Amino acid sequence: MSFWPVAKLTFKESVKERFFIGMLLVEVLLLFLSYYLSELAAGDSVKVGMDFALVFYFFLTALFAVMVPVSTLFRDISDKFVYLILSKPIKRESYLAGKYFGSLMALALFLFASFFIVSVGVLGISHFARLYVPHVIVVERIFLLTLSLFLMGALLSAFSTFFSILFTSQTLATVVGFLLFLSGLELASVKELALSSDYVSPFNKLLIKVLYYFFPNFSLYDLKAYAVHLQLSVSSLYFALIVLYTLLYSCAVLLISTWLFNRREL
Amino acid sequence: MGKVLEVSKLRKAYSLGFLVKRKKEILKSVSFSVFNEIFGFIGPNGAGKTTTIKAIMGFIFPDHGEIRVFGKLNTDVSVKRKVGFLPERPYVPLSITGKEYLDFCADVYGIPYYERRKKYLKLLELVELVGVEERKLSSYSKGMVQRLLFAATLLNEPELLILDEPMSGLDPVGRSIIASVIRKLKEEGKAVFYSSHIIQDVERLSDRVAIIVGGEIKLVDSVSSLISKFITGYTVVYRKVGESSLLSKEVNRQELWPFLEKLRKEGYEIVEVEPKSLSLEDILVSFIKGSGGTV
Numbered sequence: 187m188s189f190w191p192v193a194k195l196t197f198k199e200s201v202k203e204r205f206f207i208g209m210l211l212v213e214v215l216l217l218f219l220s221y222y223l224s225e226l227a228a229g230d231s232v233k234v235g236m237d238f239a240l241v242f243y244f245f246l247t248a249l250f251a252v253m254v255p256v257s258t259l260f261r262d263i264s265d266k267f268v269y270l271i272l273s274k275p276i277k278r279e280s281y282l283a284g285k286y287f288g289s290l291m292a293l294a295l296f297l298f299a300s301f302f303i304v305s306v307g308v309l310g311i312s313h314f315a316r317l318y319v320p321h322v323i324v325v326e327r328i329f330l331l332t333l334s335l336f337l338m339g340a341l342l343s344a345f346s347t348f349f350s351i352l353f354t355s356q357t358l359a360t361v362v363g364f365l366l367f368l369s370g371l372e373l374a375s376v377k378e379l380a381l382s383s384d385y386v387s388p389f390n391k392l393l394i395k396v397l398y399y400f401f402p403n404f405s406l407y408d409l410k411a412y413a414v415h416l417q418l419s420v421s422s423l424y425f426a427l428i429v430l431y432t433l434l435y436s437c438a439v440l441l442i443s444t445w446l447f448n449r450r451e452l
Numbered sequence: 453m454g455k456v457l458e459v460s461k462l463r464k465a466y467s468l469g470f471l472v473k474r475k476k477e478i479l480k481s482v483s484f485s486v487f488n489e490i491f492g493f494i495g496p497n498g499a500g501k502t503t504t505i506k507a508i509m510g511f512i513f514p515d516h517g518e519i520r521v522f523g524k525l526n527t528d529v530s531v532k533r534k535v536g537f538l539p540e541r542p543y544v545p546l547s548i549t550g551k552e553y554l555d556f557c558a559d560v561y562g563i564p565y566y567e568r569r570k571k572y573l574k575l576l577e578l579v580e581l582v583g584v585e586e587r588k589l590s591s592y593s594k595g596m597v598q599r600l601l602f603a604a605t606l607l608n609e610p611e612l613l614i615l616d617e618p619m620s621g622l623d624p625v626g627r628s629i630i631a632s633v634i635r636k637l638k639e640e641g642k643a644v645f646y647s648s649h650i651i652q653d654v655e656r657l658s659d660r661v662a663i664i665v666g667g668e669i670k671l672v673d674s675v676s677s678l679i680s681k682f683i684t685g686y687t688v689v690y691r692k693v694g695e696s697s698l699l700s701k702e703v704n705r706q707e708l709w710p711f712l713e714k715l716r717k718e719g720y721e722i723v724e725v726e727p728k729s730l731s732l733e734d735i736l737v738s739f740i741k742g743s744g745g746t747v
Contacts, residue, residue, distance in 0.1 A: 188560065190559070191556050191559035191560045194556070194559065195545075195548070195552070195556045198547075198548055198552060199545040199547055199548055202547035202548065203547055261545070265543035266539055266541075266542070266543055267542075267543050267544060267545065269509070269511060269537070269539040269542070270537075270538075270539065270542060270544065270601065272509070272510070272511065273509050273532065273535070273536075273537035273539075273614075274532055274557070274560045274561070274608075275529050275530065275532040275533050275560065275561075276529070276532075276560060277529050451511065451512040451513060452506070452511040452512065
């Protein structure tokens with residue numbers, strides 16, 4: 187359990203940073219923006235407003251999940267705090283696991299706070315738009331979206347940990363992490379499009395298939411539509427499968443990260 | 453007396469250059485042993501002091517050689533329970549408080565909560581930081597952070613303390629605090645291995661020193677024996693038998709015995725013969741110049 191002190195310290199360090207409060211404030215500001223954008227919508231203004239609010243929620247979570255592990259790991263390594271930690275009876279793998287779990291704990295707190303902010307915001311949008319939306323159902327759906335965002339954050343944090351060890355530049359690790367997230371969101375659509383097209387060669391179709399199964403698929407966690415459109419539903423099997431997917435993929439990425447970190451000179 | 457730390461034939465080279473790689477050897481078969489003593493590790497900048505310490509702590513991997521701490525390989529994490537380490541210019545996340553950092557260390561060593569308060573107080577008294585532990589580290593001066601981290605390295609009551617330039621960046625008060633703690637640890641029978649470029653401190657504190665220049669150990673010896681080997685001359689204080697006024701003369705090694713003989717024959721009484729030696733700093737400089745390095 188030598189990873190636990192590192193996890194606790196990483197959590198304390200992360201939530202005391204200005205970045206943490208800053209992200210929550212941005213969340214609030216974006217909710218106000220969503221309300222004003224919903225006012226401009228020609229169609230169903232509540233749904234447009236909620237859509238915007240949840241899109242911002244989705245992307246802010248991804249940004250948080252990329253930036254927290256990258257910044258704490260990079261600071262530890264570049265400022266040599268890692269020397270103080272690894273001079274104690276802590277194995278490198280425990281250190282890395284501690285950093286990862288500490289980041290996840292910070293993400294959980296961020297999502298917990300965000301859940302309240304977003305729920306109040308979304309209900310506020312429907313209230314001000316003077317349209318009735320069943321509150322309990324909306325909050326329940328936002329809660330399920332929050333859980334899926336936590337799973338997405340867990341996988342993204344594992345990749346951020348990996349990039350922090352792979353690259354020697356914090357900016358590069360952050361940019362690559364976020365690009366991976368964006369490509370992971372679109373990969374499923376690209377695959378669908380490529381496989382149904384007659385203009386894509388069989389080799390390229392195969393390549394796209396391989397890439398699709400190799401790279402993480404972040405569109406699996408995208409339950410925004412489910413949260414907004416009350417007629418949609420998510421089965422518990424689907425949810426269980428994305429939990430399993432997250433666990434397996436994150437473990438694989440963290441194992442590779444540990445292998446690399448054990449060979450890295452500090 | 454058992455070996456606390458044993459470094460044998462340590463070699464380390466780094467590859468330099470982007471396209472055309474060339475190897476630069478940083479450590480060239482470094483060997484020394486540390487017993488229950490205060491062991492100073494001195495050398496000019498770039499001599500390989502920090503690289504040696506990093507290899508001892510397992511932060512870098514030597515190309516060749518072996519490091520044993522309390523008889524076990526340094527890669528065995530369990531030996532770190534008995535070791536305290538303070539790197540050069542240490543950093544800690546400034547958003548946490550001093551107590552939170554101490555709590556982190558106590559968590560690592562499994563120190564129960566009911567023992568912590570007493571331990572923290574004792575250590576904070578030692579480094580004169582009582583009353584600031586609840587403050588964020590961002591409000592500490594550099595010297596205070598260094599003293600806090602030094603105190604934290606003592607939390608597990610280490611048998612061996614490894615310090616990389618512990619005095620650098622400290623004001624005279626901070627240096628004196630660290631020096632007195634190091635002496636206290638020695639009295640308690642613990643070993644302290646530290647690098648420094650403040651030679652006066654090393655001369656004052658160390659039982660033995662190793663001089664490293666250009667990645668090679670030039671000499672390992674006790675400070676007193678080292679200084680006695682570098683005696684450049686003597687000051688002879690003498691007086692006429694029955695007279696009170698003292699006379700003195702400085703002579704070199706070769707002149708000493710003939711001069712004493714001459715004084716005896718001429719009826720002088722020899723009051724004192726005081727050796728004049730090079731300081732440790734002069735000795736280090738002579739080694740650096742002897743290896744073609746720059747001071």
